[in-house]
Amino acid sequence: MSNASPYVHAPVTSARIKKENIVSVRMPKGLVSELRDLQKINHFMDISDEIRFVIRKYCAMPQQKSIDEDQEKKQQLISDLDRILRELKNTDASYEEKIAELKHLEETK
Numbered sequence: 001m002s003n004a005s006p007y008v009h010a011p012v013t014s015a016r017i018k019k020e021n022i023v024s025v026r027m028p029k030g031l032v033s034e035l036r037d038l039q040k041i042n043h044f045m046d047i048s049d050e051i052r053f054v055i056r057k058y059c060a061m062p063q064q065k066s067i068d069e070d071q072e073k074k075q076q077l078i079s080d081l082d083r084i085l086r087e088l089k090n091t092d093a094s095y096e097e098k099i100a101e102l103k104h105l106e107e108t109k
Helices: 029-041 047-108
Strands: 007-013 020-026
């Protein structure tokens, strides 16, 4: 194992701000070693590329998926509520029709 620094410097780009910022992260040597191994396996040029990949894959993208899932759930709830309201209106109408039929039957007796 090499005497690698436990500090990893990774440029970070914000969605709104297009300039890069340097972020310094202190990590255990074992984690740095694992990231170096993954860097070689995933064919990244350096460890910062591997860290950006991991952040995008496990931190940035799930947020977008969560937003999309929330929108889908919201649309599903709205459609379910619309369906329930239609069913209730139909039930009320048929209920009123049945009451009218019963009243008519009682009157004819």
